[in-house]
Structures are given as C-alpha cells and as structure tokens.
Amino acid sequence: MMQDLVVYAVYIGYAIGVLMTFGLILTWVERKQAAIMSDRIGANRAYLRIPFTQVKLVWWGLFHGMADGLKMLLKEDFKPKTYDWYAYMVAPWVVFTPVLLVFAVIPFGGTLVPGQLVPALAEWFGDREYPMQIARLDAGLLMVFAFGGVSVIGAMLAGWSSSNKFSLLGALRAGSQMISYELVLALTLLGLILIYGTVDLDEIVRQQSGRIAGLPAWGIFLQPFAATLFLAAAIAENKRIPFDLPEAESELISGYFTEYSAMKMGLFMFAEFIEIAIIAALFTTLFLGGYNLPYMHDGGFSLPFGVEIALGHTAVVITQIVVFLGKVFLLCSFQILIRWSLPRFRYDQVLKFAWKFMFPLALANLIVTVLFVWAMTP
Amino acid sequence: MNVGRTPARAPYVRKVYWNEPVMGWWERAYLFEILRGLAITGGVFLRNMGKWVTGRKGALTTYYPEETRADFGRHNRGKHVLTLRPDGRPQCVACNMCATVCPAKVIEIEAAFDPDDPAHPKYPSRFEIDYSRCVFCGLCVEACPEDAIRMDKTVPDLPSPDRLRMWLGHEELMTWKPSSDVAKPYGPKHG
Numbered sequence: 001m002m003q004d005l006v007v008y009a010v011y012i013g014y015a016i017g018v019l020m021t022f023g024l025i026l027t028w029v030e031r032k033q034a035a036i037m038s039d040r041i042g043a044n045r046a047y048l049r050i051p052f053t054q055v056k057l058v059w060w061g062l063f064h065g066m067a068d069g070l071k072m073l074l075k076e077d078f079k080p081k082t083y084d085w086y087a088y089m090v091a092p093w094v095v096f097t098p099v100l101l102v103f104a105v106i107p108f109g110g111t112l113v114p115g116q117l118v119p120a121l122a123e124w125f126g127d128r129e130y131p132m133q134i135a136r137l138d139a140g141l142l143m144v145f146a147f148g149g150v151s152v153i154g155a156m157l158a159g160w161s162s163s164n165k166f167s168l169l170g171a172l173r174a175g176s177q178m179i180s181y182e183l184v185l186a187l188t189l190l191g192l193i194l195i196y197g198t199v200d201l202d203e204i205v206r207q208q209s210g211r212i213a214g215l216p217a218w219g220i221f222l223q224p225f226a227a228t229l230f231l232a233a234a235i236a237e238n239k240r241i242p243f244d245l246p247e248a249e250s251e252l253i254s255g256y257f258t259e260y261s262a263m264k265m266g267l268f269m270f271a272e273f274i275e276i277a278i279i280a281a282l283f284t285t286l287f288l289g290g291y292n293l294p295y296m297h298d299g300g301f302s303l304p305f306g307v308e309i310a311l312g313h314t315a316v317v318i319t320q321i322v323v324f325l326g327k328v329f330l331l332c333s334f335q336i337l338i339r340w341s342l343p344r345f346r347y348d349q350v351l352k353f354a355w356k357f358m359f360p361l362a363l364a365n366l367i368v369t370v371l372f373v374w375a376m377t378p
Numbered sequence: 379m380n381v382g383r384t385p386a387r388a389p390y391v392r393k394v395y396w397n398e399p400v401m402g403w404w405e406r407a408y409l410f411e412i413l414r415g416l417a418i419t420g421g422v423f424l425r426n427m428g429k430w431v432t433g434r435k436g437a438l439t440t441y442y443p444e445e446t447r448a449d450f451g452r453h454n455r456g457k458h459v460l461t462l463r464p465d466g467r468p469q470c471v472a473c474n475m476c477a478t479v480c481p482a483k484v485i486e487i488e489a490a491f492d493p494d495d496p497a498h499p500k501y502p503s504r505f506e507i508d509y510s511r512c513v514f515c516g517l518c519v520e521a522c523p524e525d526a527i528r529m530d531k532t533v534p535d536l537p538s539p540d541r542l543r544m545w546l547g548h549e550e551l552m553t554w555k556p557s558s559d560v561a562k563p564y565g566p567k568h569g
Contacts, residue, residue: 036430037423039438228409341419342412357408 003125007114011134015103018325022277023270024065026332030273032061033333034340072266080163080259087161092260092267094154098147099271099278105140106281107133107202109291109320110298116313131202132291132320141199144282145186148237151271152178155239155246158268159256170255173347174239174246180354181236181243187362188229191369192219192286205290209297216294219287225365227287229358234279235335236354238272242342245350280331284324288331291324454531455516458507460551461526467495468552470526472502476518484508485518505548509534510541 028043035042044061057063082088109132115125137143152175159171196204210217220227236243247255257268284290295303296319300311311319345353405411426436440447461469472489490503518527536544 033423036426036436037419039422039426039436041437041439041441337416337420337423341415 003114003128004130007112007130008134011130011132015108015134016100018108019100019103019274019277022328022332023274024069025062026273026276026336027068027269028062028065029333030336030339031064033336037337037340069266072263075262077264078259078261082161082163082259084161087157088259091154091158091161092257092264092271094157095151096154096267096271098150098154099275102144102147102278103281104134105137105143105201106278106285107131107136107205107290108281108324109133109317112317113313117317132317133202136200136202138198138200140201141189141193141204144201145182148185149182151275152182155256158260162256162259164259166252167256167258170246170252170258173252174256177239177243177245177350177354178237180351181233181358184354184358184362185230185233185237187359187366188226188233189286191223191226191366194366194369194373195222201285201290205285205292206297208289209292209295211295216289218289218294223287223365223369225361227283229362229365230287231279231283231335233354233358234283235338236350238275238279240272240276240335241339242344243350244344245347248344276332276335277328280328280335281324283331284327288327291320293319293323296320296323450531452531454533455514455519455529456532457530457534458518458546458551459528459530459553460505460548461528462552463498467498468502468505468526468548469524470502470505471498471524472500472505473523475521475523476527479517479521481515481517482511482513484512502548505551506545507551508545509536510544 032042034040042061043064044058046061046063046067047056047058048063048066049056080088112130112132113125113127114130115122115127118125135143155174155178156171159167159169159174162168192204193199196207198204198207204219208217208219212221215221239246245255246252247257249255252258257265260268293301295301298316300316301307301309303309429436463469470487472487474487474489477483477485477487484507486504486506486508487502488504489500492499492501495501514529516529519529534546536546538544
C-alpha cells in the first residue's frame with residue numbers, strides 16, 4: 001500500500017515537472033524556432049549572472065522563459081469592474097486545470113518494476129509492477145475528451161465575465177470553434193478505437209509495438225487520414241494559428257482574455273503551451289507507438305526477419321522515457337512549424353473547414369474503417 | 379419625385395482582375411499546398427539550424443552593437459570626440475560656439491585659465507555632453523573654429539535606467555589619438 005503511494009507520488013511529480021518544463025521551454029522554443037525559420041537570431045539577451053562574479057550564463061537565451069514568467073508574476077494584477085467577479089477569477093483555472101489532468105491517463109513508459117530498478121529497495125517492493133501512467137483507466141481516451149471539453153467552458157467564462165465586447169466576441173468564437181472541432185476530433189479517433197478495440201491508452205500503445213507487413217503497427221500507418229485530421233483538429237482545439245480566431249490579435253486585441261493581466265493572463269498562455277505538449281503526447285500515444293521505439297516492447301526489440309534483442313529492465317525504462325519525451329518534443333516542434341507557416345483563416349472559413357471539409361472526411365474515414373474491420377472480422 | 383428614396387442600384391459585380399489567381403483542384407485540396415509550405419519553412423529551418431550547429435551564423439541579423447555591418451555608414455555621426463594637441467591637452471578653447479549652436483542644448487562647457495600655455499590661455503575645465511538629449515545633428519562639429527570637436531562613427535553605448543548616467547565628460551571624450559589621424563598628423567611636440 002505504502003509502496004503504491006510512493007510510486008504514484010513519483011509519477012505525479014514527474015508528470016507535473018515534465019509539463020511545467022515543457023510549458024516553460026516551449027515559450028522559448030517557439031520564439032527561437034520562429035526566428036531561425038525566418039533567418040533571424042531570436043531571443044538571446046536574457047542571462048543569469050552568477051552572484052558576486054561577472055560570469056553571465058546566456059545559454060542561447062534559454063532564460064527568456066524565466067524572465068517572461070517573472071514579468072508576469074510582478075506585473076500589476078489589473079481588475080476590471082465586472083459584475084461576475086467569481087467567474088472572472090475562476091476562468092483561468094478552469095482553462096488550466098483540465099489541461100494538466102489530461103496527462104494523468106497518458107502512459108509515458110511501459111511497465112515499471114521498482115524492485116528491479118532500485119536493488120536496494122527490492123525487498124520492500126517485492127515483485128510489484130506498475131504501469132508508467134498516473135491513472136490506468138479503461139476509459140482513458142474518454143477521459144481525454146471529457147477534460148478536453150471542459151476547457152472551452154473556461155474560455156467562455158473568461159469572455160463572458162470580462163464585461164468587454166472583444167472578450168465576448170472571442171468567447172463566442174472560442175465556443176463555436178472548439179465545440180465544432182471537438183466533434184471532428186472524436187470522430188477521427190473512432191476509427192482507431194475500432195481497430196484497437198479499446199480506449200485504454202496503455203493497451204493501445206502495447207498493440208502498436210507489433211508490426212504489420214514489416215512496418216511497425218503504428219496508428220499513423222493504420223489510419224494516416226485520421227492522423228492528419230486529428231492533428232489539425234487538435235491544433236484548432238488549442239486555438240493556435242491557423243485557427244486562432246478566438247484570440248486574433250489584429251481583430252480582437254487578445255480575444256477572450258483581453259481583460260486579464262499578470263499571472264491570470266499567464267495561466268491562459270501557459271495552458272496553451274502545455275496543451276501543445278499534451279497534443280503531442282496524445283498524438284504520440286495514439287499514432288506514433290507511444291513510448292516505444294519501432295519494433296520495441298517491454299522485453300526489448302523484436303525486429304523483422306526474426307531478430308530478437310533482449311534488454312535489461314533499467315535500459316528499457318530509460319529508453320522508453322527518453323523516447324517518449326523525444327517524440328513529444330519533435331511533435332511540439334512540428335506544431336510550432338505549422339503555427340509559423342500558415343496564415344490565419346477567416347472566421348467563416350474556420351467553421352466551413354470543420355463542418356464541410358473535416359467532418360465529412362472523418363465520417364468517410366470512419367465508414368471505410370468500419371467496412372474494413374467488418375470484412376476482416378471472421 | 380423620389381426625394382428621400384434610395385435610387386435603384388445596379389447589382390454589385392465584382393471586378394475580375396487580369397491576374398486573378400486561379401486555383402486548380404490541387405490548390406483547392408489545401409493539404410498539398412500546406413505540405414509544400416511546411417516543406418519550405420522547414421527547409422529554411424533545417425538549413426539555418428545546420429549552420430548554427432556547425433558553428434556558423436544562420437541568420438541575416440547583425441548583432442548590434444557587437445557587430446557592425448560592412449555597409450555601416452562611413453560618415454555616421456556618432457559619439458563626440460575632443461581632439462588633442464600634441465601635448466595631450468584638448469584643442470578646445472572654450473569659446474562656447476558649439477554650445478550656442480546646439481539645437482538640443484546638450485553641451486555644457488566651463489572655461490578656465492591656464493597660465494602655463496600663453497598661446498591658448500583659455501581651456502575647458504569641464505566639457506560635458508548629455509547623450510539622453512543629443513540629436514546627433516553634427517552642428518557642433520560644423521561650428522567649431524578650432525576643429526576641437528568631431529564625431530566618431532561609433533555610437534555611444536549608453537543605455538541606462540538613469541538619465542544622469544548618460545552624460546559624458548571630457549575624460550571620456552578625449553579619446554582621439556593625434557598620431558593615428560592621417561588627416562591631421564601632428565609631429566612631435568614643437569616649441
């Protein structure tokens with residue numbers, strides 16, 4: 001019992017640490033990558049001076065994230081005269097919390113046997129096994145959708161309670177856009193659920209470590225169409241360019257969080273950046289074989305042509321954690337690439353794109369998958 | 379009479395331009411063109427990143443003020459320089475002409491008497507320029523009868539949270555080396 005508590009406390013600490021680090025680093029990565037993409041240098045002036053010396057740690061401007069965070073903490077917390085004070089205060093947290101909660105069901109590694117990992121504690125842990133996932137739920141994917149749907153409430157609350165027309169317009173846009181894309185998002189994954197026959201994310205990853213016709217049995221090879229649609233819909237859910245209508249700064253100042261300042265505004269931004277990581281983690285889990293390298297499983301590798309490579313438990317755990325973080329980081333980078341390459345849609349185009357383009361495509365994809373699964377089932 | 383009534387308007391016809399973009403099915407499918415765009419931006423990213431990783435500069439930006447571009451203005455009016463006599467004293471005779479002509483009123487000169495130099499008995503004991511207000515017009519250089527003040531092409535690197543720290547005194551301004559100036563070479567000290 002005590003052992004479970006220790007292991008899950010470590011998991012939760014790891015999850016929060018990873019998400020916060022990603023949130024902080026991504027603000028810098030976004031600026032730096034955008035700069036490099038456009039032949040610029042990017043954030044490079046913030047430094048940390050070691051006290052009592054003249055040694056300045058610049059580290060390619062990595063401390064700009066810290067400087068931004070500090071700025072938001074120290075800024076004046078402007079409070080507008082609003083009639084719905086409670087909703088105004090609560091909205092940033094309604095946006096921020098579900099984003100963190102989604103990570104609870106995402107497996108960031110295979111099975112952990114603490115007794116083998118730390119020989120000193122082998123006696124205490126015995127041969128207990130823990131999946132590297134905060135909450136191993138049968139309904140993992142449904143949890144993701146449930147929490148993903150909550151953050152739209154936060155955006156709408158923020159816009160409604162700000163007593164500002166721009167905020168209200170932003171909230172309206174956020175509401176219609178996020179609800180539309182939520183539908184597409186769920187519909188694209190239905191095909192995947194049909195193929196895997198489960199919504200348990202860890203089970204989905206395990207099924208992807210097999211192989212199909214020489215290729216790793218990744219979701220992106222089984223459902224390439226769904227993968228593309230999922231990524232597009234997820235970016236739209238996250239309200240980033242090219243779908244950033246709710247906060248289009250040239251039209252709505254900054255949309256539903258116009259009236260927020262200091263750390264409350266920082267929470268909205270932080271939630272957005274963490275959600276980039278969450279989307280990347282979800283995409284990795286569903287389409288890119290999760291924490292496993294191609295042909296890898298908890299025991300080692302089983303390559304095509306019958307080559308088997310066995311790995312020790314520690315090596316497997318470390319490889320899985322590193323591979324998961326690496327995949328997530330690459331996908332975050334890809335999302336930033338999209339954000340700095342595509343122009344913003346017009347508002348009617350966003351909804352047309354959801355209902356007249358992506359929705360029928362997702363439906364067609366689902367029907368084809370249904371027919372295929374039906375034909376393959378003996 | 380149809381006063382107060384809007385006259386019937388011809389239906390709006392959008393003008394068709396000669397260079398109207400025509401989208402084929404390839405462009406209309408949207409995804410392919412997006413992928414092409416991503417390939418372009420991603421290619422630029424990889425190219426620049428490759429340069430950075432191999433220790434070259436992957437950007438067009440010039441680090442300012444650490445670097446100056448090749449086409450940096452040769453006659454840029456930057457920091458002021460007080461020229462010196464061969465004996466190392468300022469050529470300025472504290473006539474106050476620069477301070478008078480200065481449109482921003484940034485030059486402050488305090489004259490003093492020097493009995494040791496009968497040829498130039500008047501010299502500035504204090505010569506200060508307030509760079510927080512200087513407009514870098516160069517009129518002080520034009521006005522000087524003694525060629526005592528010039529402008530260097532480098533810019534004074536004085537950003538500071540306190541405007542009182544943006545003053546430069548004659549200690550900082552007397553950096554001109556007579557021996558290195560080909561336009562006005564002074565020989566060794568005479569007489």
